[in-house]
Amino acid sequence: MTRNASIKKVLAQDYQHGFVTDIESDTFAPGLNEDVIRRLSAIKNEPEFMLEWRLKAYRHWLLLEEPHHWANIKYPNIDYQALAYYSAPKIKKDGPKSLDEVDPELLRTYEKLGIPLYERERLAGVAVDAVFDSVSVATTFKDKLAEKGVIFCPFSEAVHKHPDLIKQYLGSVVPTGDNFFAALNSAVFSDGSFVYIPPGVRCPMELSTYFRINAANTGQFERTLIIADRDSYVSYLEGCTAPMRDENQLHAAVVELIALDNAQIKYSTVQNWYPGDAEGKGGIYNFVTKRGACRGVNSKISWTQVETGSAITWKYPSVILQGDNSIGEFYSVALTNHYQQADTGTKMIHIGKNTSSTIIAKGISAGYGQNTYRGLVKVMAGADNARNYTQCDSLLMSDHCGAHTFPYIEVKNNTAQIEHEATTSRISEDQLFFCLQRGLSMEDAVSMIVNGFCKEVMKELPMEFAVEAQKLLGVSLEGSVG
Amino acid sequence: MIGEKMLTIKNLAATVGDKIILHDLNLTVKAGEVHAIMGPNGSGKSTLGNVLAGREGYTATAGTVEFLDHNLFALSTEERARKGLFLSFQYPIEIPGVTNIYFLRAAVNAVRKSRGDEPYDAMDFIKLIKEKAKFLHMDEGFLYRDVNKGFSGGEKKRNEILQLLLLEPKLAILDEIDSGLDIDALKIISDGINQLRRSDRAIILVTHYQRLLDHVIPDYVHVLSKGKIVKSGGPELAKELEQTGYAGL
Numbered sequence: 134m135t136r137n138a139s140i141k142k143v144l145a146q147d148y149q150h151g152f153v154t155d156i157e158s159d160t161f162a163p164g165l166n167e168d169v170i171r172r173l174s175a176i177k178n179e180p181e182f183m184l185e186w187r188l189k190a191y192r193h194w195l196l197l198e199e200p201h202h203w204a205n206i207k208y209p210n211i212d213y214q215a216l217a218y219y220s221a222p223k224i225k226k227d228g229p230k231s232l233d234e235v236d237p238e239l240l241r242t243y244e245k246l247g248i249p250l251y252e253r254e255r256l257a258g259v260a261v262d263a264v265f266d267s268v269s270v271a272t273t274f275k276d277k278l279a280e281k282g283v284i285f286c287p288f289s290e291a292v293h294k295h296p297d298l299i300k301q302y303l304g305s306v307v308p309t310g311d312n313f314f315a316a317l318n319s320a321v322f323s324d325g326s327f328v329y330i331p332p333g334v335r336c337p338m339e340l341s342t343y344f345r346i347n348a349a350n351t352g353q354f355e356r357t358l359i360i361a362d363r364d365s366y367v368s369y370l371e372g373c374t375a376p377m378r379d380e381n382q383l384h385a386a387v388v389e390l391i392a393l394d395n396a397q398i399k400y401s402t403v404q405n406w407y408p409g410d411a412e413g414k415g416g417i418y419n420f421v422t423k424r425g426a427c428r429g430v431n432s433k434i435s436w437t438q439v440e441t442g443s444a445i446t447w448k449y450p451s452v453i454l455q456g457d458n459s460i461g462e463f464y465s466v467a468l469t470n471h472y473q474q475a476d477t478g479t480k481m482i483h484i485g486k487n488t489s490s491t492i493i494a495k496g497i498s499a500g501y502g503q504n505t506y507r508g509l510v511k512v513m514a515g516a517d518n519a520r521n522y523t524q525c526d527s528l529l530m531s532d533h534c535g536a537h538t539f540p541y542i543e544v545k546n547n548t549a550q551i552e553h554e555a556t557t558s559r560i561s562e563d564q565l566f567f568c569l570q571r572g573l574s575m576e577d578a579v580s581m582i583v584n585g586f587c588k589e590v591m592k593e594l595p596m597e598f599a600v601e602a603q604k605l606l607g608v609s610l611e612g613s614v615g
Numbered sequence: 616m617i618g619e620k621m622l623t624i625k626n627l628a629a630t631v632g633d634k635i636i637l638h639d640l641n642l643t644v645k646a647g648e649v650h651a652i653m654g655p656n657g658s659g660k661s662t663l664g665n666v667l668a669g670r671e672g673y674t675a676t677a678g679t680v681e682f683l684d685h686n687l688f689a690l691s692t693e694e695r696a697r698k699g700l701f702l703s704f705q706y707p708i709e710i711p712g713v714t715n716i717y718f719l720r721a722a723v724n725a726v727r728k729s730r731g732d733e734p735y736d737a738m739d740f741i742k743l744i745k746e747k748a749k750f751l752h753m754d755e756g757f758l759y760r761d762v763n764k765g766f767s768g769g770e771k772k773r774n775e776i777l778q779l780l781l782l783e784p785k786l787a788i789l790d791e792i793d794s795g796l797d798i799d800a801l802k803i804i805s806d807g808i809n810q811l812r813r814s815d816r817a818i819i820l821v822t823h824y825q826r827l828l829d830h831v832i833p834d835y836v837h838v839l840s841k842g843k844i845v846k847s848g849g850p851e852l853a854k855e856l857e858q859t860g861y862a863g864l
């Protein structure tokens with residue numbers, strides 16, 4: 134009796150971030166062709182090389198097929214001609230120089246999300262590059278970063294100010310034709326973040342971007358490029374949330390990371406986009422290509438992700454371990470509730486000698502959620518003494534959900550050491566009873582047990598982000614036992 | 616206060632799954648009293664604790680239970696806990712990834728909140744828990760380990776008593792709290808239980824051995840056999856059973 138009542142109560146909790154901000158949008162009519170791309174590029178006043186790059190990607194995209202056939206996800210066909218490919222909030226011509234110049238409606242939106250910009254600035258010392266729909270409207274802490282020579286700016290700005298870096302690195306990790314969604318992104322990406330850390334610099338603060346999808350029917354195509362030059366370090370945080378919508382929204386971002394000799398990049402994501410309602414209606418389609426290249430010797434790239442949102446998640450943050458002694462890490466929590474589907478994992482490609490990789494993937498399935506881990510560990514012939522440790526744990530919260538694990542291992546060098554461990558378990562009745570008997574509510578009990586299950590991943594997140602992620606797991610899950 | 620009603624069980628029957636485990640069970644416990652329940656393996660002692668605490672799958676099919684002024688079965692598991700019913704586990708449960716101190720603060724604050732008391736902040740709670748841990752001769756390291764994970768049998772039992780001391784329940788049901796304890800630990804845990812003996816609190820000790828009852832002297836001893844209480848008496852009954860066993864019952 135008590136169990137069912139509390140489950141119902143929690144399931145009735147609405148998505149907290151479901152509201153739409155009323156900012157006038159300047160939006161293209163739906164449709165995609167070369168003219169649309171030219172217009173997009175023209176609006177952004179892009180140099181010729183960018184337009185060419187986009188067109189090349191577009192032509193490649195036309196030849197590619199959606200990855201329906203191999204991913205363990207189901208969704209109706211997306212009509213790419215029915216989507217609009219540009220939407221910008223109206224802002225003052227020169228862009229805001231301080232928060233006072235930012236649309237107050239936008240600031241209120243952040244407040245509702247619990248992340249007022251100035252609060253974050255002041256409390257956490259985080260520089261926030263706020264992406265609202267497709268155009269960056271607020272960039273902070275620039276001066277402090279500039280002092281160290283760190284570049285952290287909207288992608289569209291980097292195209293103008295740092296064309297050489299863009300030309301050298303854009304598409305060097307995720308080529309334009311890499312996959313269907315990456316090609317689409319390359320053709321029509323709206324904006325995103327660009328980061329460059331100069332040699333020998335430890336970035337003095339966590340860099341953070343908050344994304345938010347707003348205008349109806351507009352695909353969101355972010356592009357992020359982070360370069361850590363030799364002996365540098367940067368930690369980058371990405372957090373997302375979206376207002377409630379009925380129609381599905383497509384999101385196809387591309388993130389490229391490049392670490393040169395002895396450089397380290399730590400990239401953390403908390404993804405909380407609208408997952409659809411309890412019946413599986415609505416929600417974001419999240420088709421992301423994230424890849425890092427450890428180009429230099431002794432370089433290191435760590436991906437940490439907590440994925441609780443989206444109707445569909447298709448995402449494999451990967452590391453190419455090119456430099457000798459380089460290290461790749463992937464720490465992931467993926468949660469699917471109601472009718473959410475996630476097909477996520479990583480690829481670790483060992484090319485250099487003495488390279489090592491660690492994969493810790495925690496999948497939580499509730500309701501009718503389907504959760505798939507898909508991982509590839511590939512050791513090339515020249516990768517002497519490569520090591521990988523993979524641990525995949527699945528936690529089931531209901532009788533109707535599913536957990537699936539597809540580990541692929543390809544080894545072409547017999548000095549490799551590969552370890553794989555996997556477990557699947559149901560949330561323990563004993564643990565739940567113990568927590569309830571000590572006075573905790575069912576909600577808190579589930580949240581605590583699940584957070585405990587995810588601890589190895591959560592501890593990789595920067596402190597303030599971890600707190601947010603913990604709450605998120607709570608809200609997304611509690612009461613879904615049954 | 617002494618003599619006030621704490622727990623009144625009348626004609627209780629209960630099933631686990633579809634198996635009848637308890638039937639026609641009667642027991643009255645008043646504030647200030649300590650009751651010991653003994654009985655053969657499988658007679659239903661742990662089942663009784665689980666039924667009273669409201670564990671999923673343990674269903675009362677007949678009879679009534681009053682706890683303080685409440686109809687016990689009208690309360691959810693967590694409401695029973697918050698109103699002061701505490702069950703220590705014969706086999707304490709591990710929660711990987713959750714530190715002991717975090718778990719205990721959440722539990723204590725959940726109970727406080729239900730009573731309208733201010734929650735403890737982290738600093739105050741650390742002070743409180745360290746004091747209790749010291750009383751139980753528990754190394755502070757245990758506070759920062761995952762709940763019961765990798766604890767030895769005796770350490771787990773000590774951790775149950777730490778929870779008991781922090782939660783300060785009205786009615787504590789301690790299921791074989793003495794099993795697996797070394798001689799010194801038995802003394803320490805008994806001191807912990809005795810510290811809690813108060814006129815407005817009652818304790819039910821489920822045990823197989825007189826040795827616990829040498830330290831925590833009960834007011835009443837009951838024998839549970841095949842799902843019902845078949846004999847009750849004073850502390851001397853336990854000593855008698857030590858000699859004769861359950862065969863004669």
Ligand SMILES: Nc1ncnc2c1ncn2[C@@H]1O[C@H](COP(=O)(O)OP(=O)(O)OP(=O)(O)O)[C@@H](O)[C@H]1O
Pocket residue numbers: 631632634636654655656657658659660661662663705
């Ligand atoms: N979940 C369950 N499923 C089936 N049978 C159960 C379950 N729980 C308890 N039982 C049965 O109920 C009976 C009483 O068990 P219980 O644990 O209450 O005994 P006990 O008196 O505490 O014994 P012990 O002294 O060994 O701890 C036993 O026969 C036991 O096998």
Ligand SMILES: [Mg+2]
Pocket residue numbers: 660661662705790
């Ligand atoms: Mg027992």
